Amino acid sequence: MKDWTAEPAFRIxxxxxxxxxxxxxxxxxxxxxxxxRNDTLRAFTDITTERALAKADALDAARTQGQALPxxxxxxxxxxxxxxxxxxxxxxxSKINRDHAPASQDATLITRLEAAGAVLLGALxxxxxxxxxxGRNAHDGHSRNPHDTARMTGGSSGGxxxxxxxxxxxxxxxxxxxxxxxxxxxxxxxxxxxPSYGGLSRAGTFPFIASLDHLGPLARxxxxxxxxxxxxxxxxxxxxxxxRGTAEPVTPSVEPGLKGLRxxxxxxxxxxxxxxxxxxxxxxxxxxxxxKGSVEFPEAHRARAxxxxxxxxxxxxxxxxxxxxxxxxxxxxxxxxxxxxAMLPADWYVKAxxxxxxxxxxxLKLFTQTDLILAPATPTSAPLVDQQDFVLDGQxxxxxxxLGIFTQPISFIGLPVVTVPVWPEQGMPIxxxxxxxxxxxALALRAAHWLESQGIVHAxxxx
Amino acid sequence: xxxxxxxxxxxxxxxMAQALGLPLTPEYAPQVEANLALAFRLVQLVLxxxxxxxxEPAPVFSAEGHGA
Numbered sequence: 001m002k003d004w005t006a007e008p009a010f011r012i013x014x015x016x017x018x019x020x021x022x023x024x025x026x027x028x029x030x031x032x033x034x035x036x037r038n039d040t041l042r043a044f045t046d047i048t049t050e051r052a053l054a055k056a057d058a059l060d061a062a063r064t065q066g067q068a069l070p071x072x073x074x075x076x077x078x079x080x081x082x083x084x085x086x087x088x089x090x091x092x093x094s095k096i097n098r099d100h101a102p103a104s105q106d107a108t109l110i111t112r113l114e115a116a117g118a119v120l121l122g123a124l125x126x127x128x129x130x131x132x133x134x135g136r137n138a139h140d141g142h143s144r145n146p147h148d149t150a151r152m153t154g155g156s157s158g159g160x161x162x163x164x165x166x167x168x169x170x171x172x173x174x175x176x177x178x179x180x181x182x183x184x185x186x187x188x189x190x191x192x193x194x195p196s197y198g199g200l201s202r203a204g205t206f207p208f209i210a211s212l213d214h215l216g217p218l219a220r221x222x223x224x225x226x227x228x229x230x231x232x233x234x235x236x237x238x239x240x241x242x243x244r245g246t247a248e249p250v251t252p253s254v255e256p257g258l259k260g261l262r263x264x265x266x267x268x269x270x271x272x273x274x275x276x277x278x279x280x281x282x283x284x285x286x287x288x289x290x291x292k293g294s295v296e297f298p299e300a301h302r303a304r305a306x307x308x309x310x311x312x313x314x315x316x317x318x319x320x321x322x323x324x325x326x327x328x329x330x331x332x333x334x335x336x337x338x339x340x341x342a343m344l345p346a347d348w349y350v351k352a353x354x355x356x357x358x359x360x361x362x363x364l365k366l367f368t369q370t371d372l373i374l375a376p377a378t379p380t381s382a383p384l385v386d387q388q389d390f391v392l393d394g395q396x397x398x399x400x401x402x403l404g405i406f407t408q409p410i411s412f413i414g415l416p417v418v419t420v421p422v423w424p425e426q427g428m429p430i431x432x433x434x435x436x437x438x439x440x441x442a443l444a445l446r447a448a449h450w451l452e453s454q455g456i457v458h459a460x461x462x463x
Numbered sequence: 464x465x466x467x468x469x470x471x472x473x474x475x476x477x478x479m480a481q482a483l484g485l486p487l488t489p490e491y492a493p494q495v496e497a498n499l500a501l502a503f504r505l506v507q508l509v510l511x512x513x514x515x516x517x518x519e520p521a522p523v524f525s526a527e528g529h530g531a
Contacts, residue, residue: 336498353520354519355512355514
């Protein structure tokens, strides 16, 4: 039988709707792939076999009865383990939260994906409490990059990146507070969508930084991102920042091509502190999209610093009691950051939030001159799993807080971003951020889809 | 406290851990201090940027509530 684990979700769904393959067969192939590769990749922490096969059988039965199947019929999906999955403990990458009772119901986005026909295969490894850019986890083992298992996936949605790149799921959901969808998408050579802040409901997920948390899909094609986004968008009174949910559907807008799109590059801050491969990838995409000139996000270095400050203080506030009572049960790499954050004064937090408003006002002015802005997604391709430092512009810096230097200023003000994977002639992939104005996900997806249709970007199945 | 970069991470960590009841064992201290030193450097970039007293912070709040 054809290997469906390398196919994009939209093809899988089309084949199931047409009766070329059953949803059960697709689910069983993916479950077999998980059984074979997960010990190495450390992508899944929970596998929901019974649930997946029951859903697949229901879809096959519905088709046999002549019912029309929905857009993601039979598409194997999985979610970062900070999403509530009914019957599973929401571990959020931690040891401590394993003491919680199992979730009584699914997160909103899982309910919506399943309503569109998706088949949930399980929950995915992540950096503890999402305070991470590497995909390392002391409790569940480090996520490993399917394209080179000596290298990291990036994080914190490490399992979400590894599962898609490794053919264990067609679409995964991750969270992105400072870059945790875009960093693994970049390092794993796949597509990722971080929607506008407030664009997708966060209800039923374990939080990290309420001011900055986003959720979104990772996939092996742009159309898959669009289908998943449309299946999940819409108001949710259970998430205060998504209560009005006015997002427009994006799938009808993905295909028209580049006509009328104004594209430019992010200058200044986004042209320093990276390896040549990061900037070469932006050059390639800029040439392909006919990008003109550059714009500068004003004070982007301070935006990154302010996002860093808000993250330290809000994150430490969330975990303060656990730090006091169970410090030994944290991943050491996370614990020491949280202890430090718990020592910072409130004044610094308020100033960072005031700066955030200023930066947003200035950054939004850029979109009077352009529709899309290009920037590197990560300063390098995937570092080695145990690599602690790297050298950027001659400075030796720790990997963990610095893999997100190009993503952090953008999520800081909630702009939507599609990350597209660029493959050099040799070596590992690296991503480019296509950044749009708030609510303009469709424009970034349109450009990404055109690049994919021209073969300039693609998600290569891992061997 | 407008001079973050001048703070001594080691002394700061010791005094804040004691005042706030935070764990700072010999095992934790080096990385806590390293994280503080990084935070001080970055926070200084925020503190150095002049903003008027009227500057509004970013968080969203609605007096009507959000589900309305």
